[in-house]
Amino acid sequence: xxxxxxxxxxxxxxxxxxxxxxxxxxxxxxxxxxxxxxxxxxxxxxxxxxxxxxxxxxxxxxxxxxxxxxxxxxxxxxxxxxxxxxxxxxxxxxxxxxxxxxxxxxxxxxxxxxxxxxxxxxxxxxxxxxxxxxxxxxxxxxxxxxxxxxxxxxxxxxxxxxxxxxxxxxxxxxxxxxxxxxxxxxxxxxxxxxxxxxxxxxxxxxxxxxxxxxxxxxxxxxxxxxxxxxxxxxxxxxxxxxxxxxxxxxxxxxxxxxxxxxxxxxxxxxxxxxxxxxxxxxxxxxxxxxxxxxxxxxxxxxxxxxxxxxxxxxxxxxxxxxxxxxxxxxxxxxxxxxxxxxxxxxxxxxxxxxxxxxxx
Amino acid sequence: xxxxxxxxxxxxxxxxxxxxxxxxxxxxxxxxxxxxxxxxxxxxxxxxxxxxxxxxxxxxxxxxxxxxxxxxxxxxxxxxxxxxxxxxxxxxxxxxxxxxxxxxxxxxxxxxxxxxxxxxxxxxxxxxxxxxxxxxxxxxxxxxxxxxxxxxxxxxxxxxxxxxxxxxxxxxxxxxxxxxxxxxxxxxxxxxxxxxxxxxxxxxxxxxxxxxxxxxxxxxxxxxxxxxxxxxxxxxxxxxxxxxxxxxxxxxxxxxxxxxxxxxxxxxxxxxxxxxxxxxxxxxxxxxxxxxxxxxxxxxxxxxxxxxxxxxxxxxxxxxxxxxxxxxxxxxxxxxxxxxxxxxxxxxxxxxxxxxxxxxxx
Numbered sequence: 215x216x217x218x219x220x221x222x223x224x225x226x227x228x229x230x231x232x233x234x235x236x237x238x239x240x241x242x243x244x245x246x247x248x249x250x251x252x253x254x255x256x257x258x259x260x261x262x263x264x265x266x267x268x269x270x271x272x273x274x275x276x277x278x279x280x281x282x283x284x285x286x287x288x289x290x291x292x293x294x295x296x297x298x299x300x301x302x303x304x305x306x307x308x309x310x311x312x313x314x315x316x317x318x319x320x321x322x323x324x325x326x327x328x329x330x331x332x333x334x335x336x337x338x339x340x341x342x343x344x345x346x347x348x349x350x351x352x353x354x355x356x357x358x359x360x361x362x363x364x365x366x367x368x369x370x371x372x373x374x375x376x377x378x379x380x381x382x383x384x385x386x387x388x389x390x391x392x393x394x395x396x397x398x399x400x401x402x403x404x405x406x407x408x409x410x411x412x413x414x415x416x417x418x419x420x421x422x423x424x425x426x427x428x429x430x431x432x433x434x435x436x437x438x439x440x441x442x443x444x445x446x447x448x449x450x451x452x453x454x455x456x457x458x459x460x461x462x463x464x465x466x467x468x469x470x471x472x473x474x475x476x477x478x479x480x481x482x483x484x485x486x487x488x489x490x491x492x493x494x495x496x497x498x499x500x501x502x503x504x505x506x507x508x509x510x511x512x513x514x515x516x517x518x519x520x521x522x523x524x525x526x527x528x529x530x531x532x533x534x535x536x537x538x539x540x541x542x543x544x545x546x547x548x549x550x551x552x553x554x555x556x557x558x559x560x561x562x563x564x565x566x567x568x569x570x571x572x573x574x
Numbered sequence: 575x576x577x578x579x580x581x582x583x584x585x586x587x588x589x590x591x592x593x594x595x596x597x598x599x600x601x602x603x604x605x606x607x608x609x610x611x612x613x614x615x616x617x618x619x620x621x622x623x624x625x626x627x628x629x630x631x632x633x634x635x636x637x638x639x640x641x642x643x644x645x646x647x648x649x650x651x652x653x654x655x656x657x658x659x660x661x662x663x664x665x666x667x668x669x670x671x672x673x674x675x676x677x678x679x680x681x682x683x684x685x686x687x688x689x690x691x692x693x694x695x696x697x698x699x700x701x702x703x704x705x706x707x708x709x710x711x712x713x714x715x716x717x718x719x720x721x722x723x724x725x726x727x728x729x730x731x732x733x734x735x736x737x738x739x740x741x742x743x744x745x746x747x748x749x750x751x752x753x754x755x756x757x758x759x760x761x762x763x764x765x766x767x768x769x770x771x772x773x774x775x776x777x778x779x780x781x782x783x784x785x786x787x788x789x790x791x792x793x794x795x796x797x798x799x800x801x802x803x804x805x806x807x808x809x810x811x812x813x814x815x816x817x818x819x820x821x822x823x824x825x826x827x828x829x830x831x832x833x834x835x836x837x838x839x840x841x842x843x844x845x846x847x848x849x850x851x852x853x854x855x856x857x858x859x860x861x862x863x864x865x866x867x868x869x870x871x872x873x874x875x876x877x878x879x880x881x882x883x884x885x886x887x888x889x890x891x892x893x894x895x896x897x898x899x900x901x902x903x904x905x906x907x908x909x910x911x912x913x914x915x916x917x918x919x920x921x922x923x924x925x926x927x928x929x930x931x932x933x934x935x936x
Contacts, residue, residue, distance in 0.1 A: 453801075478805075478806075478809065481801065482801065482802075482806055485800070485801035485802075486799045486800065486801050486802050489799075489800055489801065490760060490798075490799075493760060493764075493797070493798075494758075494760055494763050496763075496768055496769050499763055499764060499766070499768065499769050499772070499773050500769055500772045500773065502764065502773075502774075503766070503769070503772055503773035503774045503775070506774050506775075506779065507774065507775045507778055507779075509782075510775070510778040510779050510781070510782035510783070511778060511782070513782040513783070514778070514781060514782050517782075532784075535688070536688075536691065536784065539688060539689050539691055539692060540692050542689065543689075543690075543692040543693070544692075546627075547697075550701070
C-alpha cells in the first residue's frame, strides 16, 4: 500500500515537473511571439495543443480511481483551462491580424470588422461543405448506412453497393432500380432469407420503406445540424467581436489587464449577455427547435429499423418493453384505486358495526 | 492604433502560467483523493415517514422541544434533487427553519426509471403529493397544513392548493413559474412562448426518448449561460483549490447540479405542453386527471417569494400569481439574488428563514 502510494507520488511529481517545464518553454515561445507580432508563426496554438495533451494525460493518470463528482469536476476544470488557453490564442491571433491591417493604414474598428468577417468565413467553411455534400445523395447514403453497419451487417454490405444505384435511380436510370432490387434480395438471402416465408417478416417493401424514411430523417437531421452550427458560429464570432470592443473600452477607461489570466476578463463581461441576446431570438429558437425535432424524428426512425432486426432475432424490442411497462402502470393504478376503495368500505363497515353494537 | 490595455512582462506572465498550473495540479491531486461519499448533501437529520413507489416523505428532526404546531411540507421540483434546501449545515434553509421552531417535512420524488415512463402529472399531484399531505395531516391530527413549493414544485403546489384548498392553511411559493409566457425568460422562449409549434415538439421528444434524461436537461440549463457555467466557474475554482473547505462546498454544489433525475416521460410531456407552450395555468385550462385547476380557488394566505435576478424563472412569471389567485391575503417577497442563490446565498439565508417563520406564525 505504502509502496503504491510512493509510486503514485513519484508519478505525480514527474508529470507535474514535465507539465511545468512544458508550460515554461511554451510560454517563452509565446512571449517571443508577442514581442515580434505580427510574425507568421503560431506558437500559441502549439501551447494550447501541448497543454491539452498534458491535461489529458494528467487527468487519466490521477483520476482513474476517483469517483463521479470529483472526476467530473477535474474534467470540467481542465476544459475550462483549455477554453481559457483558446481565448488567449484567439486574442493573440486577432491582435496580430488587426495590427497587420493597421500597418497598411486601416482604422482599427474597420480592421476588427474585417478580421471578424474572416473568422466567420473560416468558421462556416465546414458547414458550407456539409450543405454542398447534402446534395450528393450517394455519399449521404454511404454515411447513413455506416451508422447501421455493426447492427445490420449483411444488409449494409448490399446497401453500400446500392448507394450508387440510388444515385442513378434518382436521375431517372430505371436499370439502377433493378440493380438495387437485386442487392436488396442478396442482403435478405444473407440475413433473413430463411424467414421470408413467414407472414409479416418477408416484406422487403416494409424494410426498404423503413430504411428510406430513416434516410430522409437522417438527412433532415444533418441539415438541421448545419443550420444550428451556423448560428453557434455567428454567436461565438459576435462574442469575440464584443470582447475586443470591451478590451478597447477598458483601455479607454484606464483599466489595465494585469495578468495573462485577465485576458479572459473582457470575454467574461460580454460572453453570456451576447449569447443570451442571440439565444433568445425567434430565429435561434426555430433553428434549435428544428435540430431537436429532427434529432428526435431520426431517433424514432432508427428505432423502427433496429426493432425490425430485433424481431427477426426474437429479441424483445423497446416498444414491447414500453408496452409492458404501460400495462404494469395501469394495473398499479387500478390496484391503488381498489385498495383505496377497500379501505373506505372497511371504514364504513366498521362504523356501521360500531353503531349497531352501540344500539344493541 | 487599437488601444491594448497592457503589454505583459514576459517573465511575470510565465511565472503566472506555471503558478496557475501548479494550482490545477494540486487541485486535481486533491480531487483524486476525494471519494463520492465524502461529498455529502443533506446536513440535517431526518426520518422516513411514508413511501409510495419511488416517492419518499421525510420528516426532519425538530431542533426545538415544542415545534410550531402546524408543520411545513416542502414540495420540490422534479428536476434535480430536493436536498438543495439542506445543502450543508451553514447553507441550509431547512436547518435555519428548524432552529426557528418550524416542523419540516420534505418530499423526495426519487429517480424515475423506464418503468415510470407513464407517470402523469395526475400521479404526481393527485396521488403522491396528495397522499403525502394526507399523511402529514393525519400524523398531526390537523385539517390543514402549511405547504412550501419550490420552482416546479411551487407550480405543483398551486395545482394541489386549487384542487384541495380545504387542506392547506398557508401556501408559500418560492421561485415559482406561474405565467409561462413571460418573454424575458430564455427557457420560456426555448419552449415556444413566442414561436409556438416552431420550437420544440415535445410529443416527438417523449416518443423518442421515453423518459427525458437528466443529462439532457442539464445540457439545456448550461446553455442558458454557457460561458459562466462552462468556463468561468472552473477558472474561478482554481483560486480555492488549496482550501479544502471551500473546495468541498464547490463539490457539493457540483454534485447537486449534475445529480439530475430523469424526467418521467408523460409528466414531462404534459408539463411542457400545457404549462410552457399553452400557458394553461393562468387560463384556468390545466386538467389534473379529469379535474380543472382554477387558481381562483386559492383563497388561503399566500407568500410568494422570488429572486430578482432569476434567469430560470423571471420575476414577472412568479409575480403573475397575485393577479390570478383568489387569495386576499397575498404577499410578495423578493431577494436580490438568482434562482440558486435563494438556497445558498449567505445573505438570503440570514433573512429568508426568519421571514418565512414569522409569516407562518403571524
